Amino acid sequence: MRWDHLRLDGDAAAPVGPQPPLIERRAVARTIDTPEFRGMTFYEVHAKTVVNRVPEASRVPFRWTINPYRGCSHACVYCFARKTHEYLDMDSGADFDSRIVVKVNAAERVRAELAAPRWRGEHIAMGTNVDCYQRAEGRYRLMPGILAALRDAANPFSILTKGSLILRDLPLLREAAARTEVGTAVSVGSVDTDLWRLVEPGTPPPRRRLEVCAALNDAGIGCGVLMGPVLPYLSDSPAQLDAAVRQIADAGATSVSAITLHLRPGAREWFLAWLREHRPDLVAPYARLYRGGAYAPRDYQRRISGQVADLAARYGIGGRARHRPALPPPPAPPQQLSLL
Numbered sequence: 001m002r003w004d005h006l007r008l009d010g011d012a013a014a015p016v017g018p019q020p021p022l023i024e025r026r027a028v029a030r031t032i033d034t035p036e037f038r039g040m041t042f043y044e045v046h047a048k049t050v051v052n053r054v055p056e057a058s059r060v061p062f063r064w065t066i067n068p069y070r071g072c073s074h075a076c077v078y079c080f081a082r083k084t085h086e087y088l089d090m091d092s093g094a095d096f097d098s099r100i101v102v103k104v105n106a107a108e109r110v111r112a113e114l115a116a117p118r119w120r121g122e123h124i125a126m127g128t129n130v131d132c133y134q135r136a137e138g139r140y141r142l143m144p145g146i147l148a149a150l151r152d153a154a155n156p157f158s159i160l161t162k163g164s165l166i167l168r169d170l171p172l173l174r175e176a177a178a179r180t181e182v183g184t185a186v187s188v189g190s191v192d193t194d195l196w197r198l199v200e201p202g203t204p205p206p207r208r209r210l211e212v213c214a215a216l217n218d219a220g221i222g223c224g225v226l227m228g229p230v231l232p233y234l235s236d237s238p239a240q241l242d243a244a245v246r247q248i249a250d251a252g253a254t255s256v257s258a259i260t261l262h263l264r265p266g267a268r269e270w271f272l273a274w275l276r277e278h279r280p281d282l283v284a285p286y287a288r289l290y291r292g293g294a295y296a297p298r299d300y301q302r303r304i305s306g307q308v309a310d311l312a313a314r315y316g317i318g319g320r321a322r323h324r325p326a327l328p329p330p331p332a333p334p335q336q337l338s339l340l
Contacts, residue, residue: 037135037136039098040073040098040099040100040135040136041098041099041100042100042101042102042136042139042140043099043100043102044102044104045101045102045103045104046104046105047103047105048109049113050103050105050106050109050113051064051109051113051114051124052064052066052067060125060128062123062125062128062158064122064124064125065124065125065128066106066110066124066125066126066132066146066157067103067126067129067130067132068102068140068142068143068146069100069101069102069103069130069131069132069134069136069137069142070084070085070088070100070130071085071090071095071096071097071098071099071100071101071130072096072097072100072131072134072202073097073098073134073136073202074130074131074134074162074163074202074203075097075200076199076200076202077198077199077200077271078229078263079096079130079267080262080264080267081096081129081267082270083264083265083266083267084266085266086266088101093269093270093273097202100136102136102140102142103142104140104142106142107145107146107148107149110146110149110150111145111149111152114149114150114155115153121153121154121156122155122156123156123181124150124155124157124158125157125158125159126146126158126159126160127159127160127161131161131162131163132146132159132161133159133161133162133163133164133165133166134163137165143165143169144172147169147172147173147176148172151175151179151180154179155180156180156181156182157176157180157181157182157183158183158184158185159183159184160185160186160187161184161186161187162186162188162200162203162204162209163203164208164209164211164212166184166212166216167212167215167216170216170221173216173219173221174219174221177221182222183224184216184221184223184224185224185225185226185255186209186210186212186213186223186225186226187209187225187226187228188206188209188225188244189228189229189230189231189235189244190206190227190230190231190234190235190240190244191240191244192206192240192243193206193207195234195235198278199274207247210225210247210248210250210251210253211251213225213251213252213253214251214252217251217252217254218252222254223253223254224253224254224256224257225248225251225253225255225256226256226257226259227244227245227248227257227258227308228258229259229260229261230258230259230260230304230308231261232260232261232285232286232289232300233279233282233285233286234282241258241304241307241308241311242311245308245314245317246311246315248315248317249312249316249317253317254317254318255317255318256308256312256317257305258307258308260296260301260305261296262295262296264294265294268290272286
């Protein structure tokens with residue numbers, strides 16, 4: 001069990017509820033399984049660090065991340081971060097969706113780490129591994145303390161989310177934006193509601209996410225849209241891309257960029273199992289498209305990105321933002337990402 005980076009400060013009450021046999025009790029303050037979150041278990045832990053460095057080899061435009069949660073109740077069948085749950089001796093499927101690690105001291109640690117003499121005030125990205133505004137945030141309210149710490153330190157940051165709960169923290173975002181660079185983005189890969197119910201069952205519907213985008217921009221917090229992921233044979237037709245970009249434009253997005261589905265270990269097995277159940281006709285086409293590894297062929301990726309860029313120009317997306325958000329490209333492989 002890889003919990004050595006987590007610890008308890010002082011004595012803690014013994015965990016309550018059923019414990020998976022490999023979780024070291026010294027790392028877990030308690031487990032919570034409550035009726036309002038039926039089917040989910042929260043593992044409350046104390047993290048040694050919360051502001052974590054991304055290795056130089058990673059293909060992302062930021063060097064630091066904050067991830068207050070591990071696992072994600074959004075339950076997106078394609079989520080690239082699924083493999084990281086295996087590092088905790090949990091599985092990358094149902095466990096990732098329902099057994100959520102909560103760093104209950106996240107806000108306290110962020111404030112301390114930003115005040116450290118060695119900290120240089122670099123940009124911090126949030127929501128790049130799992131969503132910091134997933135359902136657990138409604139219970140634990142970690143983000144207000146994190147945002148307040150970033151605001152007080154005038155530290156630049158960006159947030160990528162599929163959650164609508166970010167609007168709860170709009171006053172803090174505005175206060176921070178008055179002192180530093182703040183970027184936000186929502187993830188909307190498709191506006192097909194039937195597909196959404198199947199592949200992103202724990203998320204707000206696409207229309208709601210676009211309403212979040214509009215509300216953030218109306219409040220003066222620049223918000224773009226990451227069309228991620230575009231799913232081959234499921235959401236990549238010219239008509240589907242057009243519908244998505246048109247609605248993104250209607251929401252006033254400051255920018256839009258597309259990322260094609262990538263299937264790394266952990267996510268690959270879970271997604272292909274879903275495909276066999278719901279779209280067995282696509283199993284062979286996916287095997288051909290992804291026979292070279294985790295990524296679709298470059299020509300396919302360029303075609304999708306080019307189509308989205310052309311549609312963005314047609315619908316006038318861009319040039320509206322007061323604060324242009326930093327949208328990450330496809331994340332680096334799990335072993336290169338900051339997993340904490």
